Amino acid sequence: MMSLFYFSLFGTFLFKKNLQLDFKQDKLFHMKHSLSYRCVFHVKQRGKMEKQIIASIEKAETDLKHYLDLLNNWQKAVNLISSSTLETAWHRHIVDSAQLYPLIPNTAFSLVDMGSGAGFPGLVLAILNKANNGFLKDIFLVESDLKKCLFLKEVSRQLSVPVTVLNQRLETLSNISADVVTARALAPFEQLLQWGKSFITPHTTCLFLKGENSMSELSACSVSCHVEKIKSITNTKSFIIKATEVIYE
Numbered sequence: 001m002m003s004l005f006y007f008s009l010f011g012t013f014l015f016k017k018n019l020q021l022d023f024k025q026d027k028l029f030h031m032k033h034s035l036s037y038r039c040v041f042h043v044k045q046r047g048k049m050e051k052q053i054i055a056s057i058e059k060a061e062t063d064l065k066h067y068l069d070l071l072n073n074w075q076k077a078v079n080l081i082s083s084s085t086l087e088t089a090w091h092r093h094i095v096d097s098a099q100l101y102p103l104i105p106n107t108a109f110s111l112v113d114m115g116s117g118a119g120f121p122g123l124v125l126a127i128l129n130k131a132n133n134g135f136l137k138d139i140f141l142v143e144s145d146l147k148k149c150l151f152l153k154e155v156s157r158q159l160s161v162p163v164t165v166l167n168q169r170l171e172t173l174s175n176i177s178a179d180v181v182t183a184r185a186l187a188p189f190e191q192l193l194q195w196g197k198s199f200i201t202p203h204t205t206c207l208f209l210k211g212e213n214s215m216s217e218l219s220a221c222s223v224s225c226h227v228e229k230i231k232s233i234t235n236t237k238s239f240i241i242k243a244t245e246v247i248y249e
Contacts, residue, residue, distance in 0.1 A: 050233065052102035057095070060131035063159045064094055067127065070155050071118060078147045080118035096234045097121030100182060100207045101128045103230075103242060108179035109137045112199055114170055115186040116141040119152055121209065122182055126156075126163045136180075139163045142170055170195040177201070184209040189217040189241060193225070197248055206243040214239050223248060 057064065068089055074080055085092045097120045104111070104125070113122025122141045129136045141163050143149050149167040156163050166173070178199040183192050183206075192208060193200065200206065206225075209232070210217070218227060224247040232238035 049099070049102050053095070053099055053233070056101050056128045056132050057098055060127050063127050063131060063161070064124070066159060067119070067123070067155055068094065070151075070158065074151050074154075078151060080148060080151060081120075091234060093118075093120045094124055096209065096232070097124035097184065098128060099233050100209070100240065101125055101132075101134075103205075103207055103240065104134075104136070104180055105205055106135050108135060108205065110140070110176075110178050111136050111138070111180040111182065112140045112142060112173075112176060112178040112196070114142055114181060114183040114192060114195060116143040116152060116165075117145075117148055117184075119155060121184050121207075123152060123155060123161070123163065125182065126161050127159065130159075130161050140166055140176060140178075142166045142168065142173065144169050173198055178204050180204065181206045182208070185211065188220070189214070189243075190221040190223060193221070193223045193243070193246060193248075200246050202245050202247055204244070204246060206241070206246065208241040208243070210239050210241050212237040212239075214241055 071080060071089065072086060075083065075086065081089070081093065100121050111122070111125065113125070116122045119141065122139065126136075126139045126141075128134065129139070139162070141152050143152065143165070144167065146167055149165050152163070152165045155161070156165065176199045178196070178201075181192075181196050181200055181204055186192065186208075187195070189208065189210070193206070196204075196206070214229065218229070218241070224245075225243045226245040228242040230240040230242060232240060
């Protein structure tokens with residue numbers, strides 16, 4: 001089945017190009033590599049998720065545009081993102097991050113964004129959470145680069161978005177619990193799970209934005225978990241990896 005998504009560069013709907021996503025509906029692919037690894041590949045039905053993404057973005061559109069203005073201004077002095085993506089930042093960064101929002105459980109109160117960088121996806125999700133009166137109460141943006149942390153704090157201040165910016169390495173985190181953990185183009189799947197060992201529990205939902213090599217990363221993982229592989233709406237070769245029931249030996 002083919003599905004057409006219409007996006008606007010300027011913000012109301014998501015991007016100006018028509019994206020054709022070829023997917024199999026309601027198919028489950030089961031694979032077991034060892035007793036310590038379970039994986040279910042499930043390509044989600046898109047309609048409901050698309051509507052949720054559009055609705056959540058519309059409510060936060062003013063703040064998201066302000067965020068991009070700040071990004072463009074700071075980019076002149078600080079390398080926050082690849083300059084080649086500035087012109088398509090709404091689609092490449094904002095929408096790509098926003099597609100995680102409908103996947104956050106309504107029972108979640110805390111979120112840890114690993115390697116936040118310029119705020120993708122964590123700060124985008126915080127902005128959406130505020131605009132949509134979301135359930136999240138504690139959002140932690142973890143970033144080791146001081147200049148990027150200063151940018152995150154400035155955006156948070158100007159938009160009055162409640163987040164906690166932590167200028168430290170992931171492996172040094174302690175005394176934090178996470179109902180949701182997010183990351184985008186940061187590290188291989190198992191490495192992300194290992195970095196999150198101090199705050200990821202069997203009840204945590206992990207949402208990782210990954211590229212086309214995600215299959216090999218999942219195959220190489222030795223950590224026990226349940227995984228759904230969900231096609232990205234912004235790139236036909238990319239996926240969202242949703243991991244739950246993570247158990248460390």
